[in-house]
Amino acid sequence: MKTTDVLIIGTGLAGTYVALNLPTHLEITMMCHHSTNSTLAQGGIAISLDQKDSFEAHIEDTLTAGRHTNKLDAVKTLIENAPYQIQTLKKLGVEFDYDAQKKIHATLEGGHSYPRVIHAGGDQTGQSVMSLLDQKIESANNIQILKGASLLELVIHDQQAIGIVYEMNETIQVIYAKHIVMATGGLGDLYTHTTNQEGSTGEAIAIAAFAGAKCQDMRYIQFHPTAYKNKDKGYFLITEAIRGVGAYLLDAHKNRFMDPIHPLKELAPRDIVSKAIYDVIASTQEAFVYLDTRHLKTKYLKERFPNIYKTLEKDGLTLGVDLVPVTPVAHYAIGGICTDLMGRTNLMNLYACGEVASTGVHGANRLASNSLLECLVFGKNVAEHIVSSHEHISLPSITKDPLDTWKHTKTTVSNSYKIHKACVQEIMTKYVGIVRYDHQLKLAKSELIRLLSPLKKIRFDHVDHAKSYNLVSVSLMVVEDALNHESLGCHYKEIEKKGLKSCKDL
Structure with missing residues (x-):
């Protein structure tokens, strides 16, 4: 019988951070089927650093974006624990971008009242963080990764999650664990046009729901306002941090259209900007609107957004010179498997963390760059609860082989x-x-x-x-x-x- 202490489904930031916060004496198995969306995160991580900024202001911005339907205790947990998690990342070796005063540089994004989004590698925050954490995972002797595994069924015994049935290398197998963590990301690949990696279809939500796990807020699918259609690679997200440094949105007639819609104009919360673009596209019968950076310096844009600059350059577009056609596409699942602040679901020993989870922290709409922070804060909480409960958990005697259902x-x-x-x-x-x-x-x-x-x-x-x-x-x-x-x-x-x-x- 294949067993492990902790089974983590997903190798993105949420799952990785849970694993790295667990003690090395625990045997950890990580399982993944597709590439993680965490590496695609461009903007950064939201944290209050400006002297004029505060936890209270960040909390209020999060509540405003979420239409004040957020769970307040979850929002406070997220924001008040941000400094500690950023310090932890720095100790692990993550190198954030600094300004001329040798302070971590923070930029403005949609829905934020102050510049509080810190970043790494310019517009490659997710890649910068994940490349380092992946190295930590690969060098850990207590962590095994099963790649190419497809989830089939969550094994339940007396309301306790005890294992996963999965297919890998054309063989159906089962693995048992004292603790199971769902950290599989979102479901954007249910849509034709998305910023998500292929395979992000929410299968963990399905098998958790079939097993009796409560799910909520599935209707809340956030569309990112500005995705660029690559000539050969589908849709490429263009971070709203570009609008944070002054880029405009123009309609087909080259006119700005956000001014009368919201006081923050191009930096309104994402749902408002996406809806405005949708209306403009419908009225003009064009397939896109334009992102205008022509009033900004190309040299600065190239240094600040190197990945976006290179991607557009391959298609013959230059930031600071050309208008960039953009359109909203499916981006982030706000709902998912219900959890408390420690990542616990209503099924014993089953946790969920990151985009697949629904803590209530985002309400009806996620505030920009709160997602990576969510992975860190609640990933740490999941790890802490696993440690505190591990000695009291034991796997029950298995009377029925779950593979019997799948033997044919x-x-x-x-x-x-x-x-x-x-x-x-x-x-x-x-x-x-x-x-x-x-x-x-x-x-x-x-x-x-x-x-x-x-x-x-x-x-x-x-x-x-x-x-x-x-x-x-x-x-x-x-x-x-x-x-x-x-x-x-x-x-x-x-x-x-x-x-x-x-x-x-x-």
């Missing part, structure tokens, strides 16, 4: 998952985007149920069918939650449109 499941190559994923992406992109209508959501629900019904019967026939079942189920959770709630923050519903037609036959 085929693992050979199949196109089923790709086909179902393409169908889901079409439905979600068409009907569950920035602006939603009840009629469209009902169409989406009926189409997803139509996909799900046959999968229930063949779920255990093939690994691809099981993965498809998870994929469609998570999408249905988003749609049903959207139908059951009124417009707020990221979840923006408008008055019904008449004469809508159903999805084409899938």
